[in-house]
Amino acid sequence: LVPETLGGLNCWRLSLPGGDSLRVAEQGGHVLSWIAGGRERLFLSPRSALDGSALDGSAPVRGGVPVCWPQFNQRGDLVKHGFARQLPWLTTAYDLGADAASLELTLCSSERTRALWPHEFELTLRLLLQPGRLRLTLGARNTGAQPLAFTGALHSYFACDDVAQASLSGLQGRPEWDSLTDGHAQGAEPLRFEAEFDRVYSGQSTPMRLQDGAQALTISQSDSWGDTVVWNPHVAKCAALADMEADGWRRMLCVEAARVFEPVTLAPGQTWQGWQQLELG
Numbered sequence: 241l242v243p244e245t246l247g248g249l250n251c252w253r254l255s256l257p258g259g260d261s262l263r264v265a266e267q268g269g270h271v272l273s274w275i276a277g278g279r280e281r282l283f284l285s286p287r288s289a290l291d292g293s294a295l296d297g298s299a300p301v302r303g304g305v306p307v308c309w310p311q312f313n314q315r316g317d318l319v320k321h322g323f324a325r326q327l328p329w330l331t332t333a334y335d336l337g338a339d340a341a342s343l344e345l346t347l348c349s350s351e352r353t354r355a356l357w358p359h360e361f362e363l364t365l366r367l368l369l370q371p372g373r374l375r376l377t378l379g380a381r382n383t384g385a386q387p388l389a390f391t392g393a394l395h396s397y398f399a400c401d402d403v404a405q406a407s408l409s410g411l412q413g414r415p416e417w418d419s420l421t422d423g424h425a426q427g428a429e430p431l432r433f434e435a436e437f438d439r440v441y442s443g444q445s446t447p448m449r450l451q452d453g454a455q456a457l458t459i460s461q462s463d464s465w466g467d468t469v470v471w472n473p474h475v476a477k478c479a480a481l482a483d484m485e486a487d488g489w490r491r492m493l494c495v496e497a498a499r500v501f502e503p504v505t506l507a508p509g510q511t512w513q514g515w516q517q518l519e520l521g
């Protein structure tokens with residue numbers, strides 16, 4: 241486990257002897273890079289703020305795997321996608337073996353979080369790296385005396401050679417809500433990305449397959465999440481994002497393990513866990 245900096249961000253690099261590796265920032269417990277099979281698998285915008293300014297409340301990192309918690313998007317009074325991605329996390333455990341390495345980061349309620357949200361919690365992100373595979377498990381514990389309700393997401397940005405040529409399968413038949421049109425439909429097979437795309441799929445998830453040229457990735461998630469979000473800003477929305485290059489939309493697709501519609505509610509002392517797993521092929 242090697243400490244590194246990227247821009248102004250303090251990071252950890254976790255590597256396997258075979259070459260797969262992970263870079264995680266203490267800001268947001270944010271996974272910035274996952275190298276597997278000799279290639280970077282996550283998109284990180286070259287124009288993303290990497291100066292730690294998100295810690296002062298400005299733009300979070302654009303790319304990697306933002307941990308959106310305790311609020312998905314603007315479904316509440318908190319800052320968009322919650323504050324967890326804008327606060328420093330602590331590294332609380334790691335384990336390094338020949339064919340697996342893991343790292344755990346934690347964000348606990350503090351005076352700072354109580355000023356934003358009057359709840360007591362412990363949030364953990366466990367990262368398990370194996371050859372060709374990464375599992376991210378988010379865990380929440382209610383450490384207070386009142387019920388704790390939250391939504392959120394592992395807002396993963398996958399690197400694409402050209403999203404306009406890519407396809408995503410595995411969402412067929414799932415109830416689909418299009419946030420751009422407020423339309424309801426059923427997931428088509430496969431999904432293609434020829435325009436702005438921002439949809440939420442609910443119901444039971446089955447593994448999805450992202451095919452981008454010759455590269456394929458299988459993306460799965462625990463049922464405890466409840467929803468899957470698929471997002472690509474395309475040309476116009478991308479141009480409106482100051483931290484994206486003009487053609488950045490082509491290089492990414494977000495496939496998110498999410499809890500959008502129905503908050504998770506934890507009684508005092510109760511815990512919740514949700515994972516997303518990424519696997520080559």
Ligand code: TA6
Pocket residue numbers: 313320321395438469471494496
């Ligand atoms: O998960 C999709 C989404 O909620 C989109 O609506 C889009 O706004 C995106 O997240 C990015 O949000 P951000 O706050 O990181 O710019």
